[in-house]
Amino acid sequence: MLKIWLNFFDINKMDLSKIFNRHRWVALAFLVCASIIGWYALILLTNPIGEPTNPDGAQWWALFVTILLAIGAWVSDLLIR
Secondary structure (H helix, E strand, O other), X not given: OHHHHHHHOOHHHOOHHHHOOHHHXXXXXXXXXXXXXHHHHXXXXXXXXXXXXXXXXXXXXXXXXXXHHHHHHHHHXXXXX
């Protein structure tokens, strides 16, 4: 079973210039920017009106998780196509 998975993800057989082209890197940048904007929109929605917007520690961790999920979605899209 492990051999099947290793053959499926064999980097030597893949043409990396087709997988990691300029359009996909731009898509990653837009995806990460959109994720950060969505995270900040949630911060603005959950903070009380009239108070300064200062994310706390848990919200900063949520930003880190959001960026990881965006990169994970991008990588999974690369492997599917």
